[in-house]
Amino acid sequence: MGDPALSRRGFLAASAAAGLSVTALSGCGGDSGGGSSDGTTTVEWWNISTTEPAKGVWAALARKFEAQNPKVKIKIVQLENDSFKSKMTALTASGKLPDIFHTWGGGVLKQQVDAGLVEDLTDRTKPWADGLLPVAKDPYLLDEKVYGIPFDMGMIGFWYNKALFKRAGVSEPPTTWTGFLDAVGKLKSAGITPLALAGKEKWPGMYYWAYLAMRTAGADALQKAYDDKDFTGAEFVQAGEHLKELVDLQPFQKGFLGAAYSSPTGQAAAVGNGKAAMELMGQWAPVVEADAGKGLGDNLGFFPFPAVEGGKGSLTEVFGGGGGHALRQGAPQAAVDFLKFFASEATDLELVKKTGVLPVVPGAESAIADPNIKAVQAQLKAATGFQLYLDQAYAPAVGQEVNDSVAALIAGSKSPEQVTESITKTAKEEQ
Structure with a gap:
């Protein structure tokens, strides 16, 4: 289920523990x-x-x-x-x-x-x-x-509704970022919400920036940036710029900034009930979509995160x-x-x-x-590089800053440059 030699990285987020009794x-x-x-x-x-x-x-x-x-x-x-x-x-x-x-x-x-x-x-x-x-x-x-x-x-990959893709005239899952943005545009034009996102929980948004960073800079770059305590390289800024391209299309469901992941009105339910065409989520997605919503059955499909044109990463880096x-x-x-x-x-x-x-x-x-x-599983077996969840790969404070900064970019309160600067600052403070 993947090459044993694939390099090790890390995993999903350490939140601040306020007010625990x-x-x-x-x-x-x-x-x-x-x-x-x-x-x-x-x-x-x-x-x-x-x-x-x-x-x-x-x-x-x-x-x-x-x-x-x-x-x-x-x-x-x-x-x-x-x-x-x-x-x-x-x-x-x-x-x-x-x-x-x-x-x-x-x-x-x-x-x-x-x-x-x-x-x-x-x-x-x-x-x-x-x-x-x-x-x-x-x-x-x-x-x-x-x-x-x-x-x-x-x-992590995209889980999508085949019927909604067909209705919007998207014949095949996109393999490039440009093609992905084009599919988002077609879905919007057809009156379909392209993406569901649990903005309240932050970690689902981190997946976009992490994958875009891998696609622009290559699979090993994220660990190197953490080791060097420097995320300000041009390719990491580009990752944020690509994410901003998506955010500017307003692709997410109404009220996404307050939405949870697995609640009856959250990200998984939006896809499971046919209210949104896609979500970027892990292999557990079909089960949670069916539990939080109705589930899509045979209408549910999966495709890997697209390649970024001109980037150093590839589709086989997961x-x-x-x-x-x-x-x-x-x-x-x-x-x-x-x-x-x-x-x-x-x-x-x-x-x-x-x-x-x-x-x-x-x-x-x-x-x-x-x-x-x-x-x-086939994607995993064919993987040429593997990066584990950033908010567990890194020390807790750095992982949390990745989540917080990317969430701020998605909400429109941080620029792509500010995301990389905030993560770098926190990484240096961890030394």
Whole structure:
């Protein structure tokens, strides 16, 4: 599912943790994973699977694990993406993390590891983790040590409504940025909202700038800019200028700046209910569109982010990532056992069939039935470069600044140059 040699980058956003109550922090770290008087170990598992079918499937898997391990109780805490990130930021600052927690790897995980809060899983998982797909494991490797176990891998691309494209006279998904802008214009002329965007949550907007930066500067440029603490190069400014070209066409749904991602009136629902023709989102998009809205069924298609004419990047350089689980330092053996259970071929087959994830166990690839998910996997397998989510690739403050600055550009309050200057300033302050 991709070249194991693809370079490692990073993952999805660390929000500011304002106003969290003390009760929101209870039950974590040393307070969980404890044994009771009857010898039962309670393991607290924080994840972001708040939409169906994943929410129910994951809960059922926890019950199945409990049935196989009668002395273990899995306490599930499911939080929406932004809420999870803000609470995890607060927990990291407090020095206590849940027994098992969702991670995207990258700079945020590194910060937690550097603080001594995350269990080194290298030796405890080696007998079975060696069999997982290398590209899926890569984001959780720090100094060749394993700090997380993947359960999904994928990429960001455009999900589109075939019927709306046809109505607007767009015969084929565009492969160039000029062609994409032309398609947006045709959709608008046909009275169709071209794009849905969750402006309130900021990270979906970041995907546009990140991909445009990859297409103009090449796949390795984003990591080099972070290492050099300098995002002011001409190609990064160009990325913002290309995004501004799109924003100036007013392509997004009415009220997009206040829209969430997975709510009944948000980005995914707008596409799932046929109110917008496209969204730029990850491999989970079809499932969330169907949960938040009606879903498009056979009318849903997928295409990779277009190439930018004259840019150094190519269509085969992809942006995305997956999801994994990490353990707090000192987590009980039962937590490691649960990761092994979750990474087994039997579990992976169930996740692929029921929740639309891409497999991390090679033997589960045969279970992919959805043609769009097959298309995503084919793109991953053909990838010549890979960049993981910027707001997790970088240190939390830098990742948040990328999200904030790009959101300001989309809202019209920052110029392309100011975006690069703000990110550079924050990166230098992190030194």
